[in-house]
Amino acid sequence: MLRRSVPLIAPLLFVVLGAAGPFEGCDEGGTSDDPRPLPRDDGGACFFDEDCVAVGCEALRCLAGACVQVAPIRDADGDGHAPPPCGTDCDDRLVTVSPDATEVCDLVDQDCDGTIDEDAAPTAIRFDLTTLDPTMSATSWDDQVIVSDAEFTSRGLRTRRLSLDGTLGTVEPLFDTEREPIAIDAAPAEGGAWFVIALEPASVLDPATLVLVELERAEEGVVTAAGAPVTRDVESVTALVAITIDGVPYVAWDAEDTSRFVWTPAWAAPVRVADGLVAGIGALDLASDGTNVAVPSGTGEVTFLAATDGTVVGTVTPDGELSPGRPLASDEGHVWVLVRDAFDHSVQPITASGTSPVTTLPTGGGSVHLGIDRTPDGLVITRGDTSSVRAWVLDAAMPSMIRRTFGADEISGTGRAIVSVDVASTSQGTAIVTNFGAAGSSLAVLACGAGS
Numbered sequence: 001m002l003r004r005s006v007p008l009i010a011p012l013l014f015v016v017l018g019a020a021g022p023f024e025g026c027d028e029g030g031t032s033d034d035p036r037p038l039p040r041d042d043g044g045a046c047f048f049d050e051d052c053v054a055v056g057c058e059a060l061r062c063l064a065g066a067c068v069q070v071a072p073i074r075d076a077d078g079d080g081h082a083p084p085p086c087g088t089d090c091d092d093r094l095v096t097v098s099p100d101a102t103e104v105c106d107l108v109d110q111d112c113d114g115t116i117d118e119d120a121a122p123t124a125i126r127f128d129l130t131t132l133d134p135t136m137s138a139t140s141w142d143d144q145v146i147v148s149d150a151e152f153t154s155r156g157l158r159t160r161r162l163s164l165d166g167t168l169g170t171v172e173p174l175f176d177t178e179r180e181p182i183a184i185d186a187a188p189a190e191g192g193a194w195f196v197i198a199l200e201p202a203s204v205l206d207p208a209t210l211v212l213v214e215l216e217r218a219e220e221g222v223v224t225a226a227g228a229p230v231t232r233d234v235e236s237v238t239a240l241v242a243i244t245i246d247g248v249p250y251v252a253w254d255a256e257d258t259s260r261f262v263w264t265p266a267w268a269a270p271v272r273v274a275d276g277l278v279a280g281i282g283a284l285d286l287a288s289d290g291t292n293v294a295v296p297s298g299t300g301e302v303t304f305l306a307a308t309d310g311t312v313v314g315t316v317t318p319d320g321e322l323s324p325g326r327p328l329a330s331d332e333g334h335v336w337v338l339v340r341d342a343f344d345h346s347v348q349p350i351t352a353s354g355t356s357p358v359t360t361l362p363t364g365g366g367s368v369h370l371g372i373d374r375t376p377d378g379l380v381i382t383r384g385d386t387s388s389v390r391a392w393v394l395d396a397a398m399p400s401m402i403r404r405t406f407g408a409d410e411i412s413g414t415g416r417a418i419v420s421v422d423v424a425s426t427s428q429g430t431a432i433v434t435n436f437g438a439a440g441s442s443l444a445v446l447a448c449g450a451g452s
Contacts, residue, residue: 103119129441134435135182137420189247210237234253241284266308296327301316370382375423389421
Protein backbone atom coordinates (compact mmCIF):
# COMPACT_ATOMS: atom_id res chain seq x y z
CA MET A 1 0.00 0.00 0.00
CA LEU A 2 2.81 2.43 0.80
CA ARG A 3 4.52 1.85 -2.50
CA ARG A 4 1.34 2.55 -4.43
CA SER A 5 0.62 5.82 -2.62
CA VAL A 6 4.08 7.42 -2.92
CA PRO A 7 3.78 8.40 -6.61
CA LEU A 8 0.59 10.34 -5.74
CA ILE A 9 2.33 12.75 -3.36
CA ALA A 10 3.92 14.95 -6.01
CA PRO A 11 0.71 15.50 -8.03
CA LEU A 12 -1.20 16.18 -4.83
CA LEU A 13 1.31 18.84 -3.74
CA PHE A 14 1.09 20.40 -7.17
CA VAL A 15 -2.69 20.62 -6.90
CA VAL A 16 -2.61 22.18 -3.42
CA LEU A 17 0.22 24.60 -4.04
CA GLY A 18 -0.71 25.36 -7.58
CA ALA A 19 -4.05 26.77 -6.50
CA ALA A 20 -2.44 29.38 -4.29
CA GLY A 21 -0.16 32.29 -4.85
CA PRO A 22 3.15 32.91 -3.07
CA PHE A 23 3.40 32.36 0.66
CA GLU A 24 3.79 35.37 2.94
CA GLY A 25 6.90 35.04 5.12
CA CYS A 26 8.67 32.54 2.87
CA ASP A 27 10.94 34.92 1.02
CA GLU A 28 13.00 38.02 1.67
CA GLY A 29 10.01 40.29 1.23
CA GLY A 30 7.86 38.37 3.69
CA THR A 31 6.70 40.07 6.85
CA SER A 32 5.50 37.07 8.85
CA ASP A 33 7.29 34.17 10.49
CA ASP A 34 4.12 32.11 10.16
CA PRO A 35 3.63 31.49 6.42
CA ARG A 36 0.16 31.62 4.97
CA PRO A 37 -0.91 31.70 1.34
CA LEU A 38 -1.81 35.01 -0.25
CA PRO A 39 -4.60 35.31 -2.82
CA ARG A 40 -3.42 34.10 -6.21
CA ASP A 41 -4.65 37.28 -7.87
CA ASP A 42 -6.33 40.53 -6.89
CA GLY A 43 -9.60 39.79 -8.60
CA GLY A 44 -11.53 39.27 -5.39
CA ALA A 45 -9.96 35.95 -4.42
CA CYS A 46 -9.12 35.49 -0.71
CA PHE A 47 -8.19 33.03 1.98
CA PHE A 48 -9.01 35.11 5.07
CA ASP A 49 -11.47 37.90 5.91
CA GLU A 50 -8.61 40.37 6.31
CA ASP A 51 -7.66 39.79 2.67
CA CYS A 52 -10.83 41.62 1.72
CA VAL A 53 -10.24 45.38 1.71
CA ALA A 54 -13.40 47.43 1.48
CA VAL A 55 -13.41 50.34 -0.94
CA GLY A 56 -16.38 51.98 0.79
CA CYS A 57 -18.28 51.40 4.02
CA GLU A 58 -19.39 47.85 3.27
CA ALA A 59 -18.47 44.89 5.48
CA LEU A 60 -16.76 42.07 3.54
CA ARG A 61 -16.18 38.38 4.38
CA CYS A 62 -14.04 35.79 2.65
CA LEU A 63 -16.54 33.10 1.62
CA ALA A 64 -15.56 30.17 -0.61
CA GLY A 65 -12.41 31.97 -1.69
CA ALA A 66 -14.15 35.19 -2.72
CA CYS A 67 -14.76 38.52 -1.01
CA VAL A 68 -18.49 38.88 -0.45
CA GLN A 69 -20.38 41.87 0.96
CA VAL A 70 -22.31 40.75 4.03
CA ALA A 71 -23.54 44.15 5.30
CA PRO A 72 -23.84 47.67 3.89
CA ILE A 73 -21.65 49.11 6.69
CA ARG A 74 -18.78 48.00 8.85
CA ASP A 75 -20.15 47.41 12.37
CA ALA A 76 -17.78 45.41 14.55
CA ASP A 77 -19.88 45.55 17.73
CA GLY A 78 -23.23 44.92 16.00
CA ASP A 79 -25.01 47.97 17.38
CA GLY A 80 -26.23 49.10 13.95
CA HIS A 81 -23.78 52.00 13.61
CA ALA A 82 -20.49 52.26 11.75
CA PRO A 83 -17.39 54.11 12.97
CA PRO A 84 -16.11 57.20 11.12
CA PRO A 85 -15.94 57.99 8.28
CA CYS A 86 -18.88 55.73 7.54
CA GLY A 87 -20.86 56.56 10.66
CA THR A 88 -20.73 58.26 14.06
CA ASP A 89 -20.09 55.29 16.37
CA CYS A 90 -17.25 56.66 18.54
CA ASP A 91 -16.30 53.20 19.87
CA ASP A 92 -17.05 50.31 17.52
CA ARG A 93 -15.76 47.86 20.14
CA LEU A 94 -18.62 48.41 22.60
CA VAL A 95 -22.26 47.68 21.83
CA THR A 96 -23.20 50.09 24.68
CA VAL A 97 -21.66 53.05 22.81
CA SER A 98 -23.46 54.44 19.76
CA PRO A 99 -25.46 57.53 18.68
CA ASP A 100 -28.62 55.79 19.95
CA ALA A 101 -27.23 54.86 23.39
CA THR A 102 -28.40 56.37 26.68
CA GLU A 103 -25.85 58.21 28.81
CA VAL A 104 -24.81 56.43 31.99
CA CYS A 105 -22.85 58.08 34.79
CA ASP A 106 -19.46 56.45 34.21
CA LEU A 107 -17.26 59.17 32.61
CA VAL A 108 -17.87 57.64 29.14
CA ASP A 109 -19.55 59.38 26.17
CA GLN A 110 -22.20 56.73 25.47
CA ASP A 111 -24.17 58.66 22.83
CA CYS A 112 -21.11 59.91 20.92
CA ASP A 113 -22.11 63.57 20.97
CA GLY A 114 -18.78 64.77 22.35
CA THR A 115 -20.16 65.49 25.83
CA ILE A 116 -19.62 63.09 28.70
CA ASP A 117 -22.46 62.01 31.03
CA GLU A 118 -24.88 64.82 30.16
CA ASP A 119 -28.43 64.09 31.33
CA ALA A 120 -27.23 60.95 33.12
CA ALA A 121 -28.58 60.27 36.58
CA PRO A 122 -26.23 61.98 39.09
CA THR A 123 -24.06 59.82 41.28
CA ALA A 124 -20.64 59.67 42.92
CA ILE A 125 -17.92 57.45 41.51
CA ARG A 126 -15.32 56.49 44.12
CA PHE A 127 -11.83 55.07 43.72
CA ASP A 128 -9.28 54.01 46.35
CA LEU A 129 -5.83 55.52 45.83
CA THR A 130 -2.37 54.44 46.95
CA THR A 131 -0.95 57.77 48.16
CA LEU A 132 0.60 57.59 51.63
CA ASP A 133 1.34 61.26 52.31
CA PRO A 134 -0.22 62.96 55.37
CA THR A 135 0.65 66.41 53.95
CA MET A 136 -0.97 65.70 50.55
CA SER A 137 -2.96 68.56 49.05
CA ALA A 138 -5.16 68.45 45.95
CA THR A 139 -6.51 71.02 43.52
CA SER A 140 -7.96 71.10 40.01
CA TRP A 141 -5.79 70.64 36.92
CA ASP A 142 -8.33 71.36 34.14
CA ASP A 143 -9.91 67.93 33.49
CA GLN A 144 -7.80 66.27 36.18
CA VAL A 145 -6.72 66.77 39.76
CA ILE A 146 -3.11 67.41 40.79
CA VAL A 147 -1.86 66.25 44.19
CA SER A 148 1.35 66.81 46.10
CA ASP A 149 3.37 63.78 47.10
CA ALA A 150 6.06 64.08 49.77
CA GLU A 151 6.44 60.35 50.39
CA PHE A 152 7.12 59.05 46.90
CA THR A 153 10.73 60.21 46.59
CA SER A 154 13.56 61.26 48.89
CA ARG A 155 14.64 64.02 46.49
CA GLY A 156 11.98 66.39 47.72
CA LEU A 157 8.36 67.20 46.95
CA ARG A 158 6.65 66.03 43.80
CA THR A 159 3.23 66.15 42.17
CA ARG A 160 1.13 63.45 40.60
CA ARG A 161 -1.74 63.98 38.21
CA LEU A 162 -4.93 62.20 39.16
CA SER A 163 -7.45 61.39 36.43
CA LEU A 164 -11.12 61.20 37.30
CA ASP A 165 -11.10 57.48 36.56
CA GLY A 166 -8.86 57.01 39.61
CA THR A 167 -5.59 56.66 37.68
CA LEU A 168 -2.58 58.18 39.46
CA GLY A 169 0.13 59.46 37.16
CA THR A 170 3.88 59.25 37.59
CA VAL A 171 5.83 61.71 39.74
CA GLU A 172 6.36 65.17 38.23
CA PRO A 173 8.11 68.33 39.46
CA LEU A 174 7.23 70.40 42.51
CA PHE A 175 10.18 71.43 44.72
CA ASP A 176 13.57 69.89 45.53
CA THR A 177 14.43 70.05 49.22
CA GLU A 178 16.00 67.98 51.96
CA ARG A 179 13.76 69.60 54.58
CA GLU A 180 10.55 67.99 55.76
CA PRO A 181 7.24 69.68 54.90
CA ILE A 182 5.03 70.85 57.75
CA ALA A 183 2.00 71.53 55.59
CA ILE A 184 1.09 71.93 51.91
CA ASP A 185 -1.90 73.54 50.24
CA ALA A 186 -2.73 74.23 46.60
CA ALA A 187 -5.08 76.44 44.62
CA PRO A 188 -5.98 76.49 40.91
CA ALA A 189 -4.71 79.17 38.55
CA GLU A 190 -5.33 79.94 34.89
CA GLY A 191 -3.51 77.19 33.02
CA GLY A 192 -2.04 75.59 36.12
CA ALA A 193 -1.89 75.78 39.90
CA TRP A 194 -0.04 77.33 42.83
CA PHE A 195 1.37 75.18 45.62
CA VAL A 196 2.31 76.68 49.00
CA ILE A 197 4.68 74.67 51.18
CA ALA A 198 5.77 75.22 54.77
CA LEU A 199 9.17 73.65 55.46
CA GLU A 200 10.51 72.77 58.89
CA PRO A 201 13.47 74.83 60.12
CA ALA A 202 16.83 73.46 59.07
CA SER A 203 17.87 73.59 62.76
CA VAL A 204 16.44 74.71 66.08
CA LEU A 205 17.94 78.15 65.56
CA ASP A 206 16.58 78.63 62.04
CA PRO A 207 13.16 79.92 60.90
CA ALA A 208 10.54 77.98 59.04
CA THR A 209 10.22 78.73 55.33
CA LEU A 210 7.22 79.34 53.11
CA VAL A 211 7.70 78.29 49.48
CA LEU A 212 5.29 79.35 46.71
CA VAL A 213 5.60 77.33 43.51
CA GLU A 214 3.65 78.03 40.32
CA LEU A 215 3.11 75.07 37.99
CA GLU A 216 1.87 75.22 34.40
CA ARG A 217 0.16 72.70 32.16
CA ALA A 218 2.25 71.82 29.13
CA GLU A 219 1.09 69.60 26.25
CA GLU A 220 -1.20 66.76 27.36
CA GLY A 221 -1.34 68.30 30.84
CA VAL A 222 2.32 67.64 31.68
CA VAL A 223 3.51 69.54 34.77
CA THR A 224 6.19 72.20 34.29
CA ALA A 225 7.52 74.95 36.56
CA ALA A 226 6.30 78.43 35.56
CA GLY A 227 9.25 80.21 37.13
CA ALA A 228 11.52 80.29 40.15
CA PRO A 229 9.86 79.54 43.52
CA VAL A 230 9.10 82.44 45.86
CA THR A 231 10.36 81.89 49.42
CA ARG A 232 9.92 83.71 52.70
CA ASP A 233 11.29 82.85 56.13
CA VAL A 234 8.76 83.05 58.97
CA GLU A 235 9.09 82.44 62.68
CA SER A 236 6.99 79.28 62.76
CA VAL A 237 4.12 77.51 60.98
CA THR A 238 1.69 74.97 62.38
CA ALA A 239 -0.89 74.96 59.53
CA LEU A 240 -1.55 76.87 56.32
CA VAL A 241 -4.14 77.42 53.58
CA ALA A 242 -3.91 79.03 50.14
CA ILE A 243 -6.21 80.57 47.51
CA THR A 244 -5.68 82.44 44.25
CA ILE A 245 -7.32 85.68 43.14
CA ASP A 246 -6.90 86.45 39.44
CA GLY A 247 -4.05 83.95 39.34
CA VAL A 248 -2.20 85.51 42.31
CA PRO A 249 -1.53 83.28 45.35
CA TYR A 250 -2.47 84.27 48.90
CA VAL A 251 -1.52 82.24 51.97
CA ALA A 252 -2.65 82.27 55.60
CA TRP A 253 -0.90 80.41 58.38
CA ASP A 254 -0.93 79.93 62.11
CA ALA A 255 2.21 80.28 64.21
CA GLU A 256 3.07 78.35 67.34
CA ASP A 257 1.95 81.24 69.57
CA THR A 258 -1.53 81.06 67.90
CA SER A 259 -0.93 84.20 65.88
CA ARG A 260 -2.47 84.18 62.40
CA PHE A 261 -0.96 85.82 59.33
CA VAL A 262 -1.99 86.49 55.71
CA TRP A 263 0.50 87.24 52.93
CA THR A 264 1.03 87.44 49.19
CA PRO A 265 4.36 88.22 47.49
CA ALA A 266 3.11 91.67 46.35
CA TRP A 267 2.69 92.81 49.96
CA ALA A 268 5.63 94.35 51.76
CA ALA A 269 5.13 92.09 54.78
CA PRO A 270 2.65 89.58 56.20
CA VAL A 271 -0.44 90.99 57.88
CA ARG A 272 -1.19 89.74 61.39
CA VAL A 273 -4.95 89.28 61.72
CA ALA A 274 -4.91 87.75 65.20
CA ASP A 275 -2.27 87.55 67.90
CA GLY A 276 -1.39 85.17 70.66
CA LEU A 277 -3.60 87.02 73.15
CA VAL A 278 -6.72 85.76 71.35
CA ALA A 279 -8.20 82.83 73.26
CA GLY A 280 -8.53 80.51 70.30
CA ILE A 281 -8.56 81.77 66.75
CA GLY A 282 -10.79 79.03 65.45
CA ALA A 283 -10.78 77.38 62.04
CA LEU A 284 -8.09 78.35 59.52
CA ASP A 285 -9.34 79.15 56.02
CA LEU A 286 -9.18 81.71 53.20
CA ALA A 287 -11.73 82.93 50.67
CA SER A 288 -12.34 85.87 48.35
CA ASP A 289 -15.29 87.99 47.25
CA GLY A 290 -13.39 88.81 44.05
CA THR A 291 -11.81 91.97 45.46
CA ASN A 292 -10.87 91.21 49.05
CA VAL A 293 -9.36 88.32 50.99
CA ALA A 294 -11.45 86.92 53.83
CA VAL A 295 -9.87 85.11 56.78
CA PRO A 296 -11.21 84.01 60.18
CA SER A 297 -9.69 86.30 62.82
CA GLY A 298 -11.40 84.70 65.80
CA THR A 299 -13.83 81.90 66.59
CA GLY A 300 -16.73 84.16 65.65
CA GLU A 301 -15.43 86.78 63.24
CA VAL A 302 -14.09 87.13 59.70
CA THR A 303 -11.73 89.91 58.59
CA PHE A 304 -11.67 91.22 55.01
CA LEU A 305 -8.34 92.51 53.65
CA ALA A 306 -7.85 94.42 50.41
CA ALA A 307 -6.19 92.04 47.94
CA THR A 308 -4.01 94.86 46.64
CA ASP A 309 -2.17 95.86 49.81
CA GLY A 310 -3.59 93.94 52.78
CA THR A 311 -5.34 96.83 54.49
CA VAL A 312 -8.33 95.87 56.61
CA VAL A 313 -11.59 96.86 54.91
CA GLY A 314 -14.01 95.27 57.36
CA THR A 315 -14.54 92.78 60.17
CA VAL A 316 -17.80 90.85 60.22
CA THR A 317 -19.43 88.74 62.93
CA PRO A 318 -21.54 85.94 61.36
CA ASP A 319 -24.63 84.59 63.10
CA GLY A 320 -22.75 81.91 64.99
CA GLU A 321 -19.33 80.53 65.82
CA LEU A 322 -17.35 79.38 62.78
CA SER A 323 -17.60 75.68 62.06
CA PRO A 324 -14.46 73.52 62.33
CA GLY A 325 -12.61 72.51 59.18
CA ARG A 326 -12.70 74.77 56.10
CA PRO A 327 -15.71 77.06 56.75
CA LEU A 328 -15.20 79.68 53.98
CA ALA A 329 -15.93 79.55 50.25
CA SER A 330 -15.31 82.20 47.60
CA ASP A 331 -18.01 83.64 45.37
CA GLU A 332 -18.51 86.78 43.32
CA GLY A 333 -19.38 89.73 45.56
CA HIS A 334 -19.56 87.75 48.81
CA VAL A 335 -18.10 84.91 50.82
CA TRP A 336 -19.95 81.84 52.06
CA VAL A 337 -19.37 80.87 55.69
CA LEU A 338 -20.34 77.81 57.73
CA VAL A 339 -21.44 78.56 61.30
CA ARG A 340 -22.79 76.62 64.24
CA ASP A 341 -26.42 77.21 65.14
CA ALA A 342 -28.73 76.05 67.92
CA PHE A 343 -29.36 72.72 66.22
CA ASP A 344 -26.37 71.92 64.04
CA HIS A 345 -24.73 74.12 61.37
CA SER A 346 -25.88 76.80 58.93
CA VAL A 347 -24.52 78.46 55.79
CA GLN A 348 -24.49 82.25 55.44
CA PRO A 349 -23.31 84.71 52.77
CA ILE A 350 -21.30 87.66 54.14
CA THR A 351 -19.59 90.74 52.74
CA ALA A 352 -17.04 93.15 54.16
CA SER A 353 -19.94 95.31 55.37
CA GLY A 354 -22.44 92.83 56.73
CA THR A 355 -24.32 89.54 56.69
CA SER A 356 -27.32 87.98 54.97
CA PRO A 357 -29.83 85.47 56.39
CA VAL A 358 -28.60 81.99 57.27
CA THR A 359 -29.81 78.71 55.84
CA THR A 360 -29.83 75.66 58.11
CA LEU A 361 -27.84 72.77 56.69
CA PRO A 362 -29.07 69.20 56.54
CA THR A 363 -28.18 67.30 59.70
CA GLY A 364 -26.16 64.10 59.78
CA GLY A 365 -22.59 63.29 58.97
CA GLY A 366 -19.83 64.42 61.27
CA SER A 367 -18.72 67.72 62.69
CA VAL A 368 -14.94 67.24 62.72
CA HIS A 369 -14.17 67.84 59.05
CA LEU A 370 -16.61 70.40 57.66
CA GLY A 371 -16.05 72.26 54.44
CA ILE A 372 -17.85 74.44 51.93
CA ASP A 373 -16.79 74.96 48.31
CA ARG A 374 -18.37 76.83 45.41
CA THR A 375 -18.38 74.74 42.22
CA PRO A 376 -20.35 74.93 38.94
CA ASP A 377 -22.73 72.38 40.46
CA GLY A 378 -23.60 74.65 43.38
CA LEU A 379 -22.46 74.71 46.99
CA VAL A 380 -20.68 71.49 47.90
CA ILE A 381 -20.80 70.79 51.62
CA THR A 382 -18.59 68.05 53.05
CA ARG A 383 -19.11 66.74 56.57
CA GLY A 384 -16.92 64.12 58.16
CA ASP A 385 -16.38 62.45 61.50
CA THR A 386 -13.12 60.74 62.35
CA SER A 387 -13.53 57.92 59.81
CA SER A 388 -16.01 58.85 57.06
CA VAL A 389 -17.20 61.77 54.93
CA ARG A 390 -20.61 62.63 53.47
CA ALA A 391 -21.46 65.40 51.01
CA TRP A 392 -24.37 67.55 49.90
CA VAL A 393 -24.85 69.73 46.83
CA LEU A 394 -26.98 72.80 47.53
CA ASP A 395 -28.42 75.31 45.09
CA ALA A 396 -26.21 78.40 45.38
CA ALA A 397 -29.15 80.69 44.58
CA MET A 398 -31.38 78.93 47.12
CA PRO A 399 -29.23 77.01 49.64
CA SER A 400 -32.29 75.50 51.31
CA MET A 401 -32.73 73.38 48.16
CA ILE A 402 -30.72 70.15 48.42
CA ARG A 403 -29.86 68.99 44.94
CA ARG A 404 -28.10 65.79 45.90
CA THR A 405 -26.97 63.88 48.98
CA PHE A 406 -23.98 61.53 48.91
CA GLY A 407 -23.40 58.92 51.59
CA ALA A 408 -20.13 57.92 53.20
CA ASP A 409 -19.87 54.79 51.05
CA GLU A 410 -19.98 57.03 47.96
CA ILE A 411 -17.50 59.67 49.18
CA SER A 412 -14.85 58.11 51.40
CA GLY A 413 -15.74 54.65 52.57
CA THR A 414 -15.51 54.04 56.31
CA GLY A 415 -13.11 52.76 58.91
CA ARG A 416 -9.97 54.78 58.20
CA ALA A 417 -8.80 57.81 60.21
CA ILE A 418 -9.16 60.98 58.12
CA VAL A 419 -6.28 63.45 57.88
CA SER A 420 -7.82 65.96 55.46
CA VAL A 421 -10.49 66.49 52.79
CA ASP A 422 -9.90 68.48 49.58
CA VAL A 423 -12.52 69.54 47.03
CA ALA A 424 -11.41 70.32 43.46
CA SER A 425 -13.72 71.61 40.74
CA THR A 426 -12.57 70.20 37.37
CA SER A 427 -13.99 70.56 33.88
CA GLN A 428 -15.36 67.00 34.12
CA GLY A 429 -16.91 67.10 37.58
CA THR A 430 -16.31 67.91 41.22
CA ALA A 431 -13.62 65.77 42.86
CA ILE A 432 -13.42 65.09 46.60
CA VAL A 433 -10.09 63.67 47.75
CA THR A 434 -10.07 62.20 51.24
CA ASN A 435 -6.60 61.67 52.70
CA PHE A 436 -6.07 58.88 55.23
CA GLY A 437 -2.31 59.44 55.53
CA ALA A 438 -0.47 56.13 55.89
CA ALA A 439 -3.72 54.28 55.08
CA GLY A 440 -3.93 55.74 51.55
CA SER A 441 -6.63 58.03 50.20
CA SER A 442 -9.77 57.99 48.07
CA LEU A 443 -11.21 59.97 45.17
CA ALA A 444 -14.92 60.60 44.78
CA VAL A 445 -16.17 62.27 41.59
CA LEU A 446 -19.54 64.01 41.81
CA ALA A 447 -20.27 63.57 38.14
CA CYS A 448 -23.21 63.50 35.79
CA GLY A 449 -24.88 66.77 36.63
CA ALA A 450 -24.73 66.50 40.40
CA GLY A 451 -26.23 69.95 40.48
CA SER A 452 -29.14 69.19 38.15
